[in-house]
Amino acid sequence: MGLIETDETNLYTFEPFAAHAFYTEVNRALVKQTLTHLKPQTAGETLTIVDMACGTGAVTRLIAEELVKQDRVSNIKLVGVDPSAEALRRAQKGMEEAGLPISADFLQGESEDLPRIVQNVDAAFFCNAIHLVPDKLAAFKQVSSILAPKGIFGCNSAFYEGTYVPGTERFYRLWTRRAVGWLKKEHPEARLSRDAKAMAMQWMTRDQYIQDLKQSGFATVETEQNDAIISLDGWRDLGQYWLFIEGALPGVALPLAAKALEVAVYQAGEELGLTEIPRTWLQMVAIKN
Template identity: 85%
Template sequence: MGLIETDETNLYTFEPFAAHEFYTEVNRALVKQTLAHLKPAADNATLTIVDMACGTGAVTRLIAEELVRQGRTDNIKLVGVDPSAEALRRAEKGMEESGLPITATFLQGEAEDLPKIVQNVDAAFFCNAIHLVPDKLAAFQQVSSILAPGGIFGCNSAFYEGTYVPGTERFYRLWTRRAVGWLKKEHPEAHLSREAKAMAMQWLTKDQYIQDLQQSGFEKVETQQTDAIISLDGWRDLGQYWLFIEGALPGIPLALGAQALDVAVYQAGEEMGLKEVPRTWLQMVAIKN
């Protein structure tokens, strides 16, 4: 993915957004839907599950919780992989503090390192990050290559064609417009870059995702579209995430972009009389041939 981690990006993380209850619920539903396809455990066979782009381990912990709920705590190999060393440190700490009877191994790596890290995987997850990958078909083929036959893949995104609940588009436009207005007034020296086309803006439709998965060797693809109600505070937290800032306000220094989006989200909410704005998540579960 080539997302460069710096001391500055470590200040503007996805973690505050991921801490909201709606985010946990959306991902818990995907984890349940995915792991419902697991076959009964064979005697002493190791069950290998990988959480790609695991970040600070929010989904890794949900996977462990669901395995405990299913009564599977023995012979589990749970692996979280992420390019960010800082995120992995937090993931390890969070897993230890959870007190769950399943241990997870967290490894630093990009998606293309996966075949060197794990093979013959029973289930793989890639949550809330597929929209950041420029070549989605190649990413799905990569996942398919590490899964055992009949392996299960759970994936979701709230950045796709269909994510905007009808009638909410105006909120996003107004939020950006107010942020740009704040920058012009408070920091006229900061200019938006016309060249920087954010990766996060390359959105696919649900059908394009299904097609890419089928082309990558997944015969059965289940999709669900789930609405999450997100408060203005939740949107504010997303607006503090460096990749979102770069997408919304390309070329603006992160500190200024974060400030602008913080002020503007409440202005937009007030102008539209909104305290929350719903968003549709695309949940996908695919089974390898």
């Protein structure tokens, strides 16, 4: 995907948002749903599970926890892959601190490096990132290529057609409007870029996702739509993540845009009388032919 990591983007990470309880629960549900399909292990057989775009390892730890619950702790090869060296360092530290009987290897790489890193994978996860990939069909075909026959793929997103709980759209519009208003007042020199290419946020419908997965060699696709209740503090934390910032206020320097989004989220909440805003996650579990 070629996301460019800099010292500055390392200050505006996804980690605070991922630390909220609702985020853990949404991903725990997907992990559990995916790993129920895991085949029984034969004696001495190693199961390989990969967490793509693992970031700081929040989902990798959930996978390890679920495997412990399933009493599968021996002969497990758990691999986390991410382009960010800083995220991987944090993931390794978090995994060690969790003190689980399953360890993980964290390897630096882009999605196109996957076939070189892992093959014949029993289960693969790609959580909260598929919306950032411009060519989703190509991404699914790549995942299919690293999976063993009957391999399982767990994937989710809260950036798709259907993610807005009816009636909540006005919150997002007002949040952006208030952020732009704050910038105009406090930093009139800051300019939104009309032509800045925000990350590839083409939102697809649930049915389009199913169609692309089936076209990529997945025989069955299960989907669920789970609502998460996100507090204003949660939205504030998402508004401090550099990829979200660049999508919301393209062209504005990260420190200014982050401040604008932080001030504006509480203004929008207060004006609408809201302390929390629900959002629907699309959860997908696909099984390879």
